[in-house]
Amino acid sequence: MNDYKQKNRIAVLTTPLGPDVVLFDQMTATEGLSECFSFAIDAVADKDVIDFTPALGKNCNVEVKTFNDLKRNFNGILVNTQWHGVGEGMFVYRLELRPWFWLLQFTTDMRFFQNKSVPDIIKEVFDGLGFSDYELKLSQSYDPLEYCVQFRETHYNFVSRLMEEYGIYYFFKHTSSKHIMVLADAPSAHEPIENGGDIPYYPQTGNYVRTSQHLHEWSSERMFRSGKVTLNDYDFEKPPADLKTSREGKESYQHSKLELYDFPGRYTERGLGESLAKVRLEAEQAMDHRRAGLGDAPSIYPGGKINLKNHPSKSENAEYMAVHASHSVVNSAYRSKSGATQDSYSGQYVFVPAAQVFRAPQHTRKPIVHGIQTAKVVGEDGEEITVDKHGRIKVQFPWDRNKKQSCWIRVGRVWSGKQWGDLFHPRHGQEVVIDFLEGDPDRPLVVGTVYNADNMPPYPLPSEKTKAGYKTNSTKGGGGFNEFHFEDKKDAEKIFMRAQKDLDVLVRNQETRTIGPVFPTPQGESSRATTLKFGDEELNVETGDRKVKIGHDEIVDIKNDQKITVHNTIAITATNKLTLTVGQSTIVMEPTKISISSTMIEVTSTASMKLSSLTLDSSSSATTTIDGGGLLNLSAGLVKIN
Incomplete structure (x- = not known):
């Protein structure tokens, strides 16, 4: 060599x-x-x-x-x-x-970013992989994203789809030792190529002295594109809000306003929706007004600007950006x-007017979560239940290597209305089932909970498989529970309710309970048994009447005293007999007779006492004493003293 x-x-x-x-x-x-x-x-x-x-x-x-x-x-x-x-x-x-960016196709991850803007997310990805040959030349502002998931996708696809969706594109500048990836979002990010960017047009026919980089072929192109983009979405925090937004292009040829409509647009603020619609429209129309050229100009690179000179059509002599x-x-x-040396160079180039905004086509697919996942409920330290005002919770996905808490996630309920419905909050450590709206990893939704080896069912299975119901756990710290369960075992059916402390029942109108055939209780056969082991029982009927109707007998057993205070009248009616018994003393009232029996009977009146009867018999087996204390009057049609 x-x-x-x-x-x-x-x-x-x-x-x-x-x-x-x-x-x-x-x-x-x-x-x-x-x-x-x-x-x-x-x-x-x-x-x-x-x-x-x-x-x-x-x-x-x-x-x-x-x-x-x-x-x-x-x-x-x-x-x-x-x-x-x-x-x-x-x-x-x-x-x-x-380029080094191409290498990102060989590495994947599953993670999420919270409250970070798209440029910040991209920087974190690049820096985390050890790549620093990039430059941000961004003119737009980018609000933080509440929640953004990289889900089973390469770093290349993840960054590419974020840039495409939010209107960021890239190109490369080359030196002898490295290439720099430039991220841009506006025409102001671009500079002329070497030597000021002047590129003359020299057609292949003609006697031209070609002493500089030049183009020898040039063509212009128009392309039919969609001229309107409409996006819409829904925000659960503002259900009535109209989030629909549209952007229209400026072209006016036939059918130039054909519309691209999409839902959901992946936004909850109208301003962001307008920006996303604008990016989609600009990406659609970036294919129009293009120019193509052939020539000898190695310095032309995508993202570099040129000034076309010497074109016979004066309107074509303008500033362009290579794409x-x-x-x-x-x-x-x-x-x-x-x-012999046979050196040669030839180039083919595509341009757009330098003032035209470029956006990359949105070709990179966002990953879809195919099916449901499970995750563990997490929250604030020292708490067992962490929710916001909407009842949302946070979870930790098993695939997240950083062990971060997710965003706030809505919880699906059996019933939800305007301040009515059911409400059971998943608690820390529980395993919940997560679905994703339209499979979007950025839009999780809790749809249920499942038991696992750490969180077993409240009743032993399969031995008590006929039992169903609810059993809570006192918080914080446990040690107690409320319970309401059903036993559906044949011939042992039962509904059970337990209150760990208090039970409050409010009936605004009428309560009806129908008790069926007898069933055994610890006290014997009964149709209903109520036991209050501790504390007092109080019944207040404040404005109405209290009526009790009993089909057979009533037996009341009071271990100590009974006190009844009536501020008006007491009426006691018995059809056959009324008996009052105290020790050996009794008073028996029957329809035609009243009997009083006792060891001693005292009748005392401080004023007067009258006894009136058709026949009055008074007898004593021993002594009878009548003491007037003053004057004794005996009066009758006939008085007989024996």
Whole structure:
């Protein structure tokens, strides 16, 4: 190889293998805005076995010379090498160079970002992978995203789809040692190419002295595109809000207002919706008003601006920005037996007017979560229940290696109304079932809970499989519970309710309970048994009446005293008999007789006492004493004293 040097050739290939270990033969290069360039290089050497391992994954460079000692670098990462046989006594190798951003296709992750803007997310991805050759030339402002998930996708796809959705595109600037990825969102991010950007138009016919980079073919193009984008979405925090937004293009040809409509637009603020609709419209219409050129101008690169000169159509002499370029560079001198030099360059270029906004097509698909997932409920330290005013919770997904808390996630309920419905909050440590609206990993929704080995069901299974119901856990710390369950076992059916502390029941009108056949209780057969083990029972009927109707007997057993206070009248009615018993004393009232029986009966009146009867019998088996204390009057039709 000592007989061959690349100096003074049209192109020089530099690799980490060292100077002139492999020599540049030819290259086909393609590059574009928001595209990863591809440089396919044929290199030759006098060795049939070259170990490219020291160069793989490292920067290589092709320096192409053009007019007036200008040089254009094509720098990239060596990602592929192939041995292509022998040609004219030289061993041929095919090398492929790609940008460092292309390498991000070989790494995937599952994680989420919270309250970060798109540029900040991109920076975190790049910096986390150790790539620093990038530059942000952004003019727009980007609000933080509440929640953004990278889900089972490459870093390349993740960053690409974020840039496409929010209107950021990229291009590369090349030096001899590296290539810099430039992120842009406006025409102001672009600069003229080398030598001020002036590119004359010299058609192939005619006697032109071509002493500078130039174009020899030029064409303009119009393309039919959709002229209107309408987006819509829904915000649960503002259900009635109209979030529909539209953007229309300025073109006025026939059918130029055909509409692209999409829902959901992935926004909750109208301002963001307008921005996203604008980006989609600009991406759609960026394909229009293009120019194509052929020529000899290696300095043209996507993102660089040129000034077209000398075109016969004066309106075409204007400033343009390159959006795509293909380069072909040939130097076959190393394989020519005669040693004659056959250097050549040809280029194909695509431009748009420099003032026209470019947006990349939204081709990168967002990943879809196919099915449901489970996650663990998490929240504030020292708490067992963490919710916001909407009853939303936070979870930790098992795939998240950073062990972060998710965003607030809405919880699906069996019933939800305007301050009515059911309400059971998933608690810390519970395993919940997560679904995703339209499969969007950024839009999770809790749809249920499941038991696991740490959180087992409240009743042992399968032994108590006929039991169903609710059993809570006192918080914080446990140690108690409320419970309401059903036992559906045949001939043992039961409804059970337990209050750990208090039970409040409010009946605004009428409560009706119907008790069926008898069932056994610890006190014997009964149709209803109520036991209050601790505390007092109080019944207040504040404005109405209390009525009790009993179909058979009522038995009241009071261990101590009973006190009844009536502020008006007591009426007690018995059809057959009324009996009052105190020890050996009884008063028995029957429909035709009242009997009083006791060891001693005292009747005392402080004023007067009258006994009136058709017949009055008074008898005593021993002594009868009548003491008037003053005067005794006995009066009758006949008085008999025996």
